[in-house]
Amino acid sequence: MEFVIAFAIGVLGASGVWLILRPRTYQVVMGLALLSYGVNLFIFGMGRLRVNAPPVLPGEDAIDPAAFTDPLPQALVLTAIVISFATTALFLVVLIASRGLTGTDHVDGREGER
């Protein structure tokens, strides 16, 4: 299981890094979205992977923490998901505004050397 998730993080990360190094703004936006998936999974994985152990308590009695997965990375990732949506939106808008202002969708606002 860990192997698969590590593979997933690697592929998402590599695709994301490749894209943020590209010259077109849209590529960078896509790259950041992919990278944020990878990073969210990574942070999530830091709480270790457990199946059928969601941190939702069955009742009001005292519980054994070992029976549940670590809730903290989940709380971190939950806000990270919403924030990464916000940053994607912000980048997209910067992209649109920059495109409207400079007439190009190159990340530097003008065509670089090809």
Add this chain to the structure above:
Amino acid sequence: MWSSEWLILLVGLPFLGSLLTALLPSHSRSAANWLAGAMALACFGIAISAYSSVTDGMVVRHQVEWVPHLGLSLTLRLDGFAWMFSMLITGIGALVILYARYYMSPKDPVVRFYALLLAFMGAMQGLVVSGNIILLAVFWELTSIFSFLLIGYWHHNQAARDGARMALTITGAGGLCLLAGMVLLGQIVGSYDLDVVLQSGDLIRASDLYLPTLLLILAGALTKSAQFPFHFWLPNAMAAPTPVSAYLHSATMVKAGVFLLTRFWPVLSGTDAWFFIVGFAGLSTLLIGAYFAIFQHDLKGLLAYSTISHLGLVTTLLSLGSPLAAVAAIFHMVNHATFKASLFMAAGIIDHEAGTRDMRRLSGLFSFLPITATLAMVASAAMAGVPLLNGFLSKEMFFAETLEQHRASVLDTVTPYVATIAAAFAVTYSIRLIHTVFFGPRASDLPKVPHEPPRWMRLPIELLVLACLVVGTIPGLSIGSYLDTAVVSVLGDATPVYSLSIWHGFNLPLAMSIVALLGGIVLYMALKSYLDWCEEGPPIFRRLKGQRIFERILVAVSWRWARVAERFLGTRRLQPQLRLIVVAAILAGVWAMWGARHLAPQLTISGVDPVLAMMWLVGGGCAVAAAYQAKFHRLAALIFLGVAGLVTCITFVWLSAPDLGVTQLLVEIVTTVLILLGLRWLPKRDDQIERHGFWVRLRRGRDFFIAVIAGAGMALLAYYMMMTPLPPSVGDYYLQHAYSEGGGTNVVNVILVDFRGFDTLGEIVVLAVVALTVFALLRRFRPAEDNSELPYQQREQNEYDSIQRDREVGETLKDYLLVPSVIMRWMFAAITLLAAYLFLRGHDLPGGGFAAGVAMAIGFLLQYLAGGTRWVEERLRIRPVQWIGFGLLAATATGLGSLTVGYPFLTSYFQYTEVPFIGGVPTASALFFDLGVFSLVVGATVLMLVAIAHQSLRAPKARPDRAVAERAAVEQGES
């Protein structure tokens, strides 16, 4: 017994007064003056009343803990020496405020002036009574800052700005050195307490760190007291209003350096390093200052160089290391403060009355200003060291000390000669000041006809000159006991026997005085005609200006070198920047993993669930496909991205994170819609695909390599981490206490709204800021030329409409996806219900404010998709900004609510409430917090999406402006 709490008042009152003054309306000139004067007088009174508690080496201490575990405390400590300085600071401060009442022009914003002056007084007062050496450094820096603001008071004047900046650069840099020196001193001694430091002289002098400590402290003291080679800032600081010069640059701030040297004299002096460094600086300053002073044409310039020279004298005395010399140094500090402050004020009156300070234009003012002239004459006689005035006494003591042998060296041998020459120069410039300004033919071309100033403007000078006379004639009776108090507090048991009498018989010091007096007169007569026409500045050195060297260095460092560094190290292109960041991250990761290589787990693929593996084969493939297609097939890339996101979402659910699954799914929907909305504004595909050259392929190969390494590194790191057992984490605490303290069974939600509520508050603020930024950016947005027309599909539809006889243009568009859009409209209620459901169950089951907020936003979004922007906004007014505002207020108010009942910010409260038909409902104050989160997420999401959606409506209107904007952009690009 004098209560030690008074010390807080002594330091605090000026700051309080400064604050109160600053709050006065800007036209209240008189009130500001009275307030400032009252504060200064109150402090003066407090200082006077302290006297009986500081005699005979007694010390008043008041300590308030600040950061005890670092040894930092707000210790205030008043001893005889600090008392003497307090008297100067508050007394001369009060006189300067009285003087400034008449000096400052009605056009000047005086409220700011008095506020700054009082703040400076507080800083200076704090500096002298600091009992903790770090606190001392803090007040030291404060004096630099307020001095900067005061020198630059007339900030419309270029010279004032330059002078202020130079003073701040030099004294501020010195202050940083001092802070470092103080830290070192504290490290040597093991305490930052001044009393402890003062008792550890042997320990300090024997330490290996003695030399660096000494150099750093001297860097602070010598810059502040304008000692060679840092002297040049002081003449440039004369651009300040004259009351500031009289106060800061004669009596107080420049004295801070010699104050510090005296304060630490018992522990730092007596070594070769001290003698040679301090002695060389002091002696060269003494000579250079006096020599330069002769050749100044500006009255204040002359006084500034004279101040430098006199400070050099004090420094020289301190360098000698003998207790008698220290007595003379302390004595001269007081004397210099009195005669120099009065001279500065007299110079200010002359400037004020005659309209110029240029000595070549001033002449024969005696007949206009007989009283001021007389006062100035007495003060300059004191400056020149004429008998029966206070300057003479300390100068005699200085001469006597220079004759003693201290350390066999050339420096020691030349000291008496240099002292005599400098004293002769002092006589020369003093005579020049008096003779050119007050005597000779009456000046006729002055900008104004001078008159005697108001009675009260002259009073400060009269008092100070009186002090010069009294101290000069009956030193033992007047200042004797006070000086003794100051001396004993510095020297303690080492206090020597000294005599303050005027007449010591015919001895060598007297002979030196007579030589200096006669030599000075002769030199003045020789130079007189030359001085009337020469350029400003001394011969030979005229071209060598410290100021210019300073500016050259400043320009070189902050401009040229910075440019060079920017050219070689910087780039404005995004790609290299990102590449550097990624490479740095990779290197950091490699470094960290290399250190932990012994922890490397066995690579195993056992236990791999085939379904999960298949899922990620698809998900990974889609990620790579998205990366591959993002350039030319944006929509395809978006779909691939969506698939990768969905697989991530399923993974969360699979691995026990239902909350994340829900949120990811909802966010996935809005992200996709958002990017779909944005796609329209991107440029069309460039039809001709150019052939890629070798370099392009090389660059891509390199980026590909970096990407693969980064991905592999992330995977490896994640694998390492996930294969090592989880150490006991704070998560266990949250699990155990989620119900008992947070009142919820969904631990993730309890963490978000309760345990870590403050973090969440920060995060929703970020969200709000981003949404408002998006909104603000798009208000100014002008789409590019090729995007402004209607989309191809709509044009086709409209064309079809216009051909058909029975259709109006726009009807096809209206009917587009009619059935789905009706369903979507109906869905609104269901989605609202879903959002409410997610929200209410959030505390106990997966859901919560974030998920509910995004769900609700999707509800609004669907209405836009179904009916179009205009249709929705005709029927439904969503005010996203109000949602955001309500959310922020609700979340913050919930947090503040706990403050009202005496708990820390965001402490939550929890109980069960009986609701009819539903039963016991857990009600926690965290629910209101979550309501804030919900409302803010709705508002922010809708605001962003609607702002982008509105572009299609605004685009046609924007057309006329676009050409202008584009032309401007082209011009900007070219320039």
